[in-house]
Amino acid sequence: MADKKPGIDKTLIRDLANILNDTDLTEIEIEQEDIRIRVSRTIATQYVQAPVAAPLPVAAAPVQAAVAAPAAEAAAAASKNAVTAPMVGTCYLAPSPGARAFVEVGGTVKEGQTILIIEAMKTMNQIPAPRSGKVVEILVQDGTPVEYGEAVMIIE
CATH class of the missing domain: 2.40.50.100 (RNA polymerase II/Efflux pump adaptor protein, barrel-sandwich hybrid domain)
Structure with a gap:
């Protein structure tokens, strides 16, 4: 019989963290025998400025173009x-x-x-x-x- 490895398997934690990064998950949890490991992260929010569509030129109605601006x-x-x-x-x-x-x-x-x-x-x-x-x-x-x-x- 093999003796149990004392402590927590840091390689397993690193692997779980890499899975989070690769899959864009926010948390992952596994349970093996009597050990449960949960790795989670907060999502860094990104705020992207939405593109603004330019108004199409209107040849027949200059008044509408002035309103569109x-x-x-x-x-x-x-x-x-x-x-x-x-x-x-x-x-x-x-x-x-x-x-x-x-x-x-x-x-x-x-x-x-x-x-x-x-x-x-x-x-x-x-x-x-x-x-x-x-x-x-x-x-x-x-x-x-x-x-x-x-x-x-x-x-x-």
Whole structure:
């Protein structure tokens, strides 16, 4: 019979951490005999500025072109203040059904404050505010799916 190796297998932990990095999982847990090892990480959120489409030129109506320019400027201003989804999943605006929303339009938030939750692969991921400011608009509804990089909120 072989004696059990004392301590924790650090190679196994490194292998599990590499699996997390390779698969973009947030946590992994294994159990062998009487040892259970769980490795988890927080997701580094990335905020990507959404590209803004330029208005198409309108030859017959110069008045419409003049109206489209302020709309494009508003879209550009909104996109630089937009908070985007750092992952694909289902967006929740409150911590539980029937609970008060994390933030409301007109309210102020501090950098790092949870503004919503995105459920991905049955894991609830709290999404922090990237900056302090006033919530101008919430672009998603509670329980709706979001895509990576989709604007979910505007904070000025």
